[in-house]
Amino acid sequence: MTSIDASLEPNSPGTPNPPDLAAMRLQLRRENRKLFARRFFASKSAVIGSALLLLVAVVSLLAPWLTGRDPYALDVVNRLKPPSSHSLFGTDNFGRDLLTRVVYGTRMSAEVGFAVAIASSLIGLVIGLYAGYVKWLDQILMRVMDGLFAFPAVLLAIAMMAALGPSVGNLIVCLTIVFVPSIARIVRSSALIAKEQTYIEAMHAVGASHNRIIWKHIMPSTLSPLIVQGSFIFAEAIIVEAALSFLGAGIPAPTPSLGNLLSDGKLFIYNSSWMTIFPGLALVVVVLAMNLFGDGLRDLLDPHARRAGKKR
Amino acid sequence: MTAEPILQIKELRTFFHTERGRVSPVDGVSLEVGKGEIVGIVGESGCGKSATAQSVLRLFDEKRLASYEGEIRYDGRDLLRLTPKQMRDVRGNEISMIFQDPLSSLNPVHTIGDQIVETLRLHRPIGKKEAATKTIELLRLTGIPAPERRAKEYPHQLSGGMRQRVMIAIALACEPQLLIADEPTTALDVTIQAQILELIQDLNRRLGMSVMLITHDLGVVAETCSRVVVMYLGQVVESGSVRDLFEKPLHPYTIGLMRSVPRLDGDRHQELPAVPGSVPPLHQTPPGCRFAPRCPYADDKCRSDLPELAALPGTDSQVRCWHAGRIAGLEATP
Amino acid sequence: MAFYIARRLLATIPVLFVLSVIVFLIIYLIPGDPAAVMLGDGASPETIEALREQMGLNLPLLTQYGTWIGHALQGDLGDSYFMRQSVRTALAEHLGPTLSLAVLAEIIAVVIALPLGIRAASRRGEAADKALTGFSLFGITVPGFVLSMFTVLLFSVQLKWLPVSGYKPISDGLWTHLQYLILPAISLGVVQAALLARVVRSSMLDVLNESYVKTALAKGVGERGLVYRHVLRNAWLPILTVIGGSFGTLIAGAAVIESIFNIPGMGQLLVNSVQRRDYSVIQGVVLFVAFAYVLVNLVVDLLYAIVDPRIRLK
Numbered sequence: 001m002t003s004i005d006a007s008l009e010p011n012s013p014g015t016p017n018p019p020d021l022a023a024m025r026l027q028l029r030r031e032n033r034k035l036f037a038r039r040f041f042a043s044k045s046a047v048i049g050s051a052l053l054l055l056v057a058v059v060s061l062l063a064p065w066l067t068g069r070d071p072y073a074l075d076v077v078n079r080l081k082p083p084s085s086h087s088l089f090g091t092d093n094f095g096r097d098l099l100t101r102v103v104y105g106t107r108m109s110a111e112v113g114f115a116v117a118i119a120s121s122l123i124g125l126v127i128g129l130y131a132g133y134v135k136w137l138d139q140i141l142m143r144v145m146d147g148l149f150a151f152p153a154v155l156l157a158i159a160m161m162a163a164l165g166p167s168v169g170n171l172i173v174c175l176t177i178v179f180v181p182s183i184a185r186i187v188r189s190s191a192l193i194a195k196e197q198t199y200i201e202a203m204h205a206v207g208a209s210h211n212r213i214i215w216k217h218i219m220p221s222t223l224s225p226l227i228v229q230g231s232f233i234f235a236e237a238i239i240v241e242a243a244l245s246f247l248g249a250g251i252p253a254p255t256p257s258l259g260n261l262l263s264d265g266k267l268f269i270y271n272s273s274w275m276t277i278f279p280g281l282a283l284v285v286v287v288l289a290m291n292l293f294g295d296g297l298r299d300l301l302d303p304h305a306r307r308a309g310k311k312r
Numbered sequence: 313m314t315a316e317p318i319l320q321i322k323e324l325r326t327f328f329h330t331e332r333g334r335v336s337p338v339d340g341v342s343l344e345v346g347k348g349e350i351v352g353i354v355g356e357s358g359c360g361k362s363a364t365a366q367s368v369l370r371l372f373d374e375k376r377l378a379s380y381e382g383e384i385r386y387d388g389r390d391l392l393r394l395t396p397k398q399m400r401d402v403r404g405n406e407i408s409m410i411f412q413d414p415l416s417s418l419n420p421v422h423t424i425g426d427q428i429v430e431t432l433r434l435h436r437p438i439g440k441k442e443a444a445t446k447t448i449e450l451l452r453l454t455g456i457p458a459p460e461r462r463a464k465e466y467p468h469q470l471s472g473g474m475r476q477r478v479m480i481a482i483a484l485a486c487e488p489q490l491l492i493a494d495e496p497t498t499a500l501d502v503t504i505q506a507q508i509l510e511l512i513q514d515l516n517r518r519l520g521m522s523v524m525l526i527t528h529d530l531g532v533v534a535e536t537c538s539r540v541v542v543m544y545l546g547q548v549v550e551s552g553s554v555r556d557l558f559e560k561p562l563h564p565y566t567i568g569l570m571r572s573v574p575r576l577d578g579d580r581h582q583e584l585p586a587v588p589g590s591v592p593p594l595h596q597t598p599p600g601c602r603f604a605p606r607c608p609y610a611d612d613k614c615r616s617d618l619p620e621l622a623a624l625p626g627t628d629s630q631v632r633c634w635h636a637g638r639i640a641g642l643e644a645t646p
Numbered sequence: 647m648a649f650y651i652a653r654r655l656l657a658t659i660p661v662l663f664v665l666s667v668i669v670f671l672i673i674y675l676i677p678g679d680p681a682a683v684m685l686g687d688g689a690s691p692e693t694i695e696a697l698r699e700q701m702g703l704n705l706p707l708l709t710q711y712g713t714w715i716g717h718a719l720q721g722d723l724g725d726s727y728f729m730r731q732s733v734r735t736a737l738a739e740h741l742g743p744t745l746s747l748a749v750l751a752e753i754i755a756v757v758i759a760l761p762l763g764i765r766a767a768s769r770r771g772e773a774a775d776k777a778l779t780g781f782s783l784f785g786i787t788v789p790g791f792v793l794s795m796f797t798v799l800l801f802s803v804q805l806k807w808l809p810v811s812g813y814k815p816i817s818d819g820l821w822t823h824l825q826y827l828i829l830p831a832i833s834l835g836v837v838q839a840a841l842l843a844r845v846v847r848s849s850m851l852d853v854l855n856e857s858y859v860k861t862a863l864a865k866g867v868g869e870r871g872l873v874y875r876h877v878l879r880n881a882w883l884p885i886l887t888v889i890g891g892s893f894g895t896l897i898a899g900a901a902v903i904e905s906i907f908n909i910p911g912m913g914q915l916l917v918n919s920v921q922r923r924d925y926s927v928i929q930g931v932v933l934f935v936a937f938a939y940v941l942v943n944l945v946v947d948l949l950y951a952i953v954d955p956r957i958r959l960k
Binding site: 143152158162243266270 | 935
């Protein structure tokens with residue numbers, strides 16, 4: 001471990017020996033963590049977003065235990081009762097406890113949003129990477145993506161749900177199809193930029209296979225924008241799901257979803273406004289959480305990105 | 313100083329308030345421009361010459377970015393103490409400025425005629441017809457052929473040289489006393505450069521308009537200016553007549569600059585001397601004389617005390633150096 | 647310029663083609679038999695088969711597409727199974743209300759977003775700018791239909807100033823017509839405004855950084871002249887592009903809003919058709935909207951060619 005030993009090592013002089021190297025790596029990691037923490041707390045969006053998201057996650061995971069009640073339990077005697085100590089958010093037109101339904105509805109939104117974000121990210125990643133790498137694939141794939149992208153999300157989703165029929169699974173499939181193009185486009189443009197880097201040429205020269213180049217070398221640079229976009233898609237998926245459920249083309253009753261709770265509320269808006277207010281607020285909070293979190297992620301991962309408008 | 317001064321900058325300091333703290337790209341600049349004179353301001357990129365020029369017209373964002381100290385005397389007033397409205401009356405009217413890249417400096421969606429008319433109607437109570445006539449005159453004055461047709465064209469339809477002429481026409485519209493030209497030829501081809509410089513000289517002679525010419529090209533200075541100011545790291549280090557500067561440079565930096573210009577009659581096999589080292593960043597200015605780290609003559613006094621810009625007895629020049637006289641003597645012998 | 651226009655027109659064709667294929671294929675996403683789904687559980691095999699024949703479902707896929715697109719290009723989108731009229735007629739009848747709603751919403755959006763964006767850009771970092779950031783977040787977060795529920799709660803239920811839902815055509819008087827459209831248009835428009843304001847601001851900021859703004863400043867142009875004659879004149883084209891692009895979101899939003907407020911527009915037509923599985927109408931509406939969206943974008947792009955002298959005179 002002394003310098004004399006170091007000079008006797010087969011490595012060229014100046015390369016630290018393994019134990020020192022390990023120590024340096026540890027130090028670097030520690031510093032990176034501190035830098036990350038500092039940037040995290042500097043970003044208001046990241047902090048508030050994460051806090052809200054945590055709240056949503058807790059509510060979603062603990063749903064069955066939060067109120068201990070059954071969101072489907074009918075209690076027609078107590079229908080349309082305003083908020084009280086017994087029923088914090090009031091009851092709906094079937095006497096079901098609104099708080100419980102809002103909690104389950106939040107969980108449903110979070111599940112759908114999460115599933116759609118993950119699925120569309122994975123599929124979009126594959127499509128974007130290969131489109132960015134293989135010229136002729138690019139032409140075909142991106143034409144299809146552009147065509148899909150040209151569709152307003154809600155319309156496309158409605159049309160597809162009409163064909164498939166309302167169920168949670170179909171909804172997730174539908175929304176994934178709707179949002180894949182937006183991920184594919186972002187991954188593709190990152191991939192195109194990465195492809196032009198000289199180290200890619202070097203990899204070719206060394207004889208690395210295409211797949212290896214794509215996955216080991218190009219993919220990492222597409223991850224940051226992918227994650228940021230993924231979080232925005234999470235938010236948008238929740239909104240679109242709510243809109244669809246509101247119209248009856250999404251999650252079928254009686255399964256609680258913030259969308260169909262709002263739809264129920266609309267019928268009774270005159271006298272039972274709580275049926276509209278609470279689900280509406282819950283929806284806003286969930287979407288806000290995800291949007292702020294996405295903004296925060298962007299501040300952390302790519303602080304120089306300044307986007308003009310919302311990218312779908 | 314033969315002519316009566318039309319612009320006097322006294323100890324100007326310009327501060328930029330950035331995220332990294334306060335920097336002063338202009339840090340104690342004093343210079344004068346005489347009536348009818350063409351004064352050159354030279355220095356490397358980042359020495360503050362452009363910032364000085366823009367400070368005269370107070371073009372920086374004073375709400376968010378910049379603040380000033382010192383005095384800029386023009387026409388019996390201190391420009392730094394004028395209200396925004398008064399400043400607007402000076403800009404384009406009594407003092408005009410032209411910039412480096414004429415393509416990006418002209419609004420792409422307005423015809424060049426409109427852009428000249430805009431200046432005219434901002435400062436003079438004239439009607440559209442009269443303005444249009446004057447515009448054609450101005451275009452002719454700056455040597456643009458077929459001015460009636462050109463006036464209706466857009467900037468992207470003109471060549472680089474013509475665009476710069478248009479910029480000059482805009483600057484001249486209200487017959488300013490002083491024209492500030494910020495690197496007007498840097499973005500142009502050499503042949504066009506010569507034309508533009510000739511135009512500026514011609515206008516200076518005919519209209520008696522003073523010019524503050526900012527450039528990093530010593531050749532341009534030699535061609536056009538009567539006096540020169542050399543800047544380094546936000547300060548003036550030497551100022552004097554062009555003749556004196558080229559024949560007998562006084563400040564070690566100027567000496568280095570002169571020596572680094574390749575000469576037609578020089579020895580081809582000799583290495584081109586360059587000033588060693590590089591310009592330190594603005595927020596890391598050295599204590600004492602700013603050129604000391606790169607100066608072959610620097611001693612301890614130079615490194616600790618910042619010299620003042622002072623007249624050197626026996627010459628018409630001013631230098632910022634503790635040892636100017638002696639150095640000049642040493643350098644005189646080749 | 648002609649070259650630019652021709653190129654843009656040609657580029658649109660593949661997009662329209664892909665769109666039409668996607669719309670066509672929607673029916674075939676259905677697990678099972680479209681005809682059977684339409685007729686419901688109680689239908690006999692013979693009825694189903696008859697409907698299949700009528701819908702042409704037994705022909706090869708390519709033929710079906712060809713026939714469909716062939717007819718569509720001639721303006722024949724088939725007939726609605728449930729409404730006893732051609733799809734084209736249904737579309738025509740429902741177009742009016744949606745158009746009124748969309749136009750009103752866009753006007754509201756521009757009236758709010760443009761001044762706000764301009765102000766935020768010229769007074770960067772100050773109150774107006776912060777207000778805009780907050781407002782934008784609001785627009786992304788609160789979906790149109792949630793906003794509409796809240797506005798109905800306030801203006802119709804509590805204050806009783808405006809009707810809760812319904813629609814009266816222009817022929818019944820302009821104010822009556824507008825009364826029913828105000829709340830829905832506000833819901834759509836405010837959300838649009840939030841997104842648009844951000845774009846206005848950043849377009850303006852991009853232009854503010856250009857050299858010619860400095861030249862104008864050096865000429866003695868005052869703040870007003872700078873903002874309008876120099877910055878906005880250059881920034882409005884990119885802004886317009888975004889307005890065109892957001893047209894699609896607007897129509898989508900309208901679909902939902904129309905359902906809430908019971909406005910007999912295309913959105914409601916679509917939603918009802920979805921619930922009834924009236925496939926030819928669904929296809930017709932989606933195709934129409936998608937094409938309209940692409941065409942609006944095309945028009946905006948062409949506008950560039952006409953308005954921007956750099957493209958016009960090259």
